[in-house]
Amino acid sequence: MKQELAEEGSRCSILTKQHRFNEHCCIRCCAPFTFLINPKRLCLDCQYNVCKTCCTYNKREQAWLCAACQKGRLVP
Numbered sequence: 001m002k003q004e005l006a007e008e009g010s011r012c013s014i015l016t017k018q019h020r021f022n023e024h025c026c027i028r029c030c031a032p033f034t035f036l037i038n039p040k041r042l043c044l045d046c047q048y049n050v051c052k053t054c055c056t057y058n059k060r061e062q063a064w065l066c067a068a069c070q071k072g073r074l075v076p
Helices: 002-016 067-074
Strands: 055-058 063-066
Touching (some): 063 067
């Protein structure tokens, strides 16, 4: 799982170097954001914009967490 998370981090690093990529598309699945159907959400941990499919709401912290950061919290 650590290797999977490292690969995810490398991919995100490459994508964010593209001019304003994360302003228009999800950093995890590359789906484009739309105002009503697929709005962007800011991940609490990595601070990247993600779509509804790629994140979950953490009620305790009252914030969104992307799937990669959520997995990262499970790894000791």
